[in-house]
Amino acid sequence: MGMGAAESNSEAVRESFSAEESYAIGRELGLLAAPGEVYALEGDLGVGKTVFTQGFAAGLGITEPVNSPTFTILQIYEEGRIPLYHFDVYRIADPEEMFEIGFDEYAGGEGVCLIEWANLIAELLPENTRTIRIEKDLEKGFSYRRITIGERYS
Ligand SMILES: Nc1ncnc2c1ncn2[C@@H]1O[C@H](COP(=O)(O)OP(=O)(O)OP(=O)(O)O)[C@@H](O)[C@H]1O
Numbered sequence: 001m002g003m004g005a006a007e008s009n010s011e012a013v014r015e016s017f018s019a020e021e022s023y024a025i026g027r028e029l030g031l032l033a034a035p036g037e038v039y040a041l042e043g044d045l046g047v048g049k050t051v052f053t054q055g056f057a058a059g060l061g062i063t064e065p066v067n068s069p070t071f072t073i074l075q076i077y078e079e080g081r082i083p084l085y086h087f088d089v090y091r092i093a094d095p096e097e098m099f100e101i102g103f104d105e106y107a108g109g110e111g112v113c114l115i116e117w118a119n120l121i122a123e124l125l126p127e128n129t130r131t132i133r134i135e136k137d138l139e140k141g142f143s144y145r146r147i148t149i150g151e152r153y154s
């Protein structure tokens, strides 16, 4: 893993036992986020992608409420350390819609992109995309989530 990347760390698995813990993990990553990065959030309905995003936004210094309005694909938050481009592509009919929204300008731009349901636009994700996969494991309880954080390329 990581071959060919000049600087990368390896995949990391974090365990969360509550929404607050997932928020805190998101916040940690938000504190470290850099312009031009793309984070692909993968995981089933209601697994905690938005909770993670809310923590991430807090880490960027965003205090306004962050959520995922059903029919809004992109929400931009400008008040943090760098802009946050929060995409939720669940309702996208055709990945081409991403170009109409201007995705290629946001990815690699001044801010950081977080994309819920990124697997639906997998073919459009840039090479430096960092995957955040969130999974339940009911054997470990209803509030358990395994958060697998992909390598970061710099
Ligand atoms: N460990 C946990 N981490 C995150 N959320 C948790 C956890 N345990 C319970 N929850 C609950 O799971 C729900 C996650 O909702 P959230 O909206 O973040 O999911 P989502 O993946 O964004 O859903 P959608 O696919 O609809 O966008 C919240 O109600 C949250 O309180």
Ligand SMILES: [Mg+2]
Residues within 6 Å of the ligand: 049, 050, 068, 088, 116
């Ligand atoms: Mg969501």
